[in-house]
Amino acid sequence: MSSASSAPCGALPGDPPGGRRAIAMWGIGVSVYFVAVIFRTSLGVAGLDAVERFDVGASALSTFSILQLLVYAGMQIPVGLLVDRLGTKKVLVLGTVLFTAGQLGFAFSPSYGTALASRALLGCGDALTFISVLRLGGRWFPARRGPLVAQLAGLVGMAGNLVSTLLLARLLHGVGWTAAFGGSALAGAVVLVLVFLFLKDHPEGHEPAPVPHQGAAYVRRQxxxxxxxxxxxxxxxxxxxxxxxxxxxxxxxxxxxxxxxxxxxxxxxxxxxxxxxxxxxxxxxxxxxxxxxxxxxxxxxxxxxxxxxxxxxxxxxxxxxxxxxxxxxxxxxxxxxxxxxxxxxxxxxxxxxxxxxxxxxxxxxxxxxxxxxxxxxxxxxxxxxxxxxxxxxxxxxxxxxxxxxxxxxxxxxxxxxxxxxxxxxxxxxxxxxxxxxxxxx
Incomplete structure (x- = not known):
């Protein structure tokens, strides 16, 4: 007798059930990604302001974007290992703390060097979010829903880009650099509270099998x-x-x-x-x-x-x-x-x-x-x-x-x-x- 005989049509063995609680948990996780993308793309609407504020040229301005991508790309395998080892919640908490601190630092940076360091910190926190959200979707939704859940996560990220383009740009020109970037960092504090208080890594009965972690050997094997x-x-x-x-x-x-x-x-x-x-x-x-x-x-x-x-x-x-x-x-x-x-x-x-x-x-x-x-x-x-x-x-x-x-x-x-x-x-x-x-x- 197959244990999958009572599973929903198209389900794979061991699939999580999905449902309203899954949507709620995934919603908390994807809200972190939404805020991270707002912070990531905020420089795109502040380029001219950054040139004036830090008295830099085009090449120095482009360094912000290249450094942020460099940090993001370089963090992806370490982030994947962290998610597999620590679980989604801990990694999202760490990521939210880092990218919120980076946004705050960018708001109050007095020089180009400190602003560059703040963007690197933001990129590091941002790098922790997307892989975590993908993992969260895989833990809470059936495998057949994976492609749609992943695309929806990307859609929410682009919504964050849109908010940055339309809302943060107006805020920047209305209240100024420090108030705009510092005020937007409040969104990071809000999602941090949601993750810390309510997020669960997986539904009951679908705990991942324990994996032995043996330092560098474990990393190499993974x-x-x-x-x-x-x-x-x-x-x-x-x-x-x-x-x-x-x-x-x-x-x-x-x-x-x-x-x-x-x-x-x-x-x-x-x-x-x-x-x-x-x-x-x-x-x-x-x-x-x-x-x-x-x-x-x-x-x-x-x-x-x-x-x-x-x-x-x-x-x-x-x-x-x-x-x-x-x-x-x-x-x-x-x-x-x-x-x-x-x-x-x-x-x-x-x-x-x-x-x-x-x-x-x-x-x-x-x-x-x-x-x-x-x-x-x-x-x-x-x-x-x-x-x-x-x-x-x-x-x-x-x-x-x-x-x-x-x-x-x-x-x-x-x-x-x-x-x-x-x-x-x-x-x-x-x-x-x-x-x-x-x-x-």
Whole structure:
């Protein structure tokens, strides 16, 4: 007799039940991520103010973004290990304390150096949140809900980006630097109280099996075992290939490209950046539903997004040669921004390859490895575009060609790993079904 016979349709053995309590617990966790994204993206609306406040140039200003991404990417595997070892609640408490302290420090920083240190601290706390939220969703919801829950987490993050763009920008220009950043830090205190008082790592009866922790040996085993799974590596390369075009556009180079290369006003360019965020939120819901219902759609969606992004960038950058015009038309820029909005949801598909490839006790580590992909690609592209702009006298066509190089590298790795990952995933699914069969004494 199979112990899974009474499970809901589509459920896997040992699946948590979901339900209202699961939604409440996940809601607390994702509220932390929401606040973290507001803090993460707050510099995007304060760039000009930061130049004036700290008396720095463009290169020093870009260091804020690159340092923050560097800290975030470098923390992903340690965060995954921490989540697997300590559980979600403890890691989220630590992350909230760190990113709130970083936001407060940024509010009161008297110099560029202290502001830079504050952003690094914020990036460290921010790095602790997303992997924790993914782990929380996996502990409280059935596996079949995983893709949708992950996409919803990404959608909430983009909502935080939208709040930063629309609300914090007005607050900054209304009450000033210190009051705006210091006041926003109160949101961190609120979610810290919610996590500390109410959050539970998992529902009763679904406690993870105890795992022996033996210092460096445990760390090596976790990382090695996660990396050996083709699904983990495939997830990393999917994340690497899909996320970075939109990240680079939103984080630093989109506004200069639209204003300097395309001749738009700052207001119009800001509206196009907002369109990327809105598109991300809509596409995230669509992708989540598709992957939840049709698991085999994961790779076509990811590769289709990469192809569409590459095509729109190629047409936009090559418009002057194709149409004998200096600038791309507005309809093309609008289409580009809508397509860039699909990059974030497509990157979430990477976790849908890593998740079924690893047992529960390695979910945090595997997610951390996957999450490094897009941020490494983003850092590389941010740096490459800046170097190429300096070398070519602000030729954005040449500078943004770096996008195609990284996409080609990522797609080649995806195609190399896809069959092995699919075969291994089928083997794990069969093994999990077999474990539920009980032979009578």
């Amino acid at each position: 990382i090695a075992a996660s990396w050996r799974e083709p699904g983990t590596r495939l997830g990393l390369w999917v994340h690497f290939t899909t996320q970075f075009p939109a990240m680079v556009f939103l984080l630093l180079w989109g506004l200069p490209f639209l204003v300097e290369a395309q001749g738009l006003s700052r207001a119009t360019a800001g509206e196009l950046l907002t369109l990327v965020v809105l598109s991300n939120m809509v596409v995230g819901l669509v992708y989540g539903q598709i992957v939840a219902r049709h698991h085999e759609a994961r790779l076509p969606l990811a590769l289709g997004t990469v192809a569409a992004t590459a095509l729109l960038w190629a047409v936009t950058l090559g418009w002057s040669a194709l149409a004998s015009a200096d600038r791309a038309p507005m309809w093309l820029l609008l289409t580009l921004c809508v397509v860039l909005g699909a990059c974030g949801p497509a990157s979430m598909i990477g976790f849908d390859f890593a998740r079924p490839a690893n047992p529960p006790e390695r979910q945090g580590t595997a997610s951390g490895i996957t999450n490094m992909g897009g941020f490494v690609a983003s850092m590389t592209t941010l740096f490459a575009v800046g170097v190429l702009l300096d070398a070519t006298g602000d030729d954005y066509t040449v500078a943004f060609s770096a996008v195609f190089v990284l996409q080609a590298v990522g797609v080649s790795q995806i195609l190399r790993l896809r069959r092995r990952a699919a075969r291994r995933e089928r083997e794990r699914l069969v093994a999990s079904r077999v474990e539920t069969v009980h032979v009578p004494a």
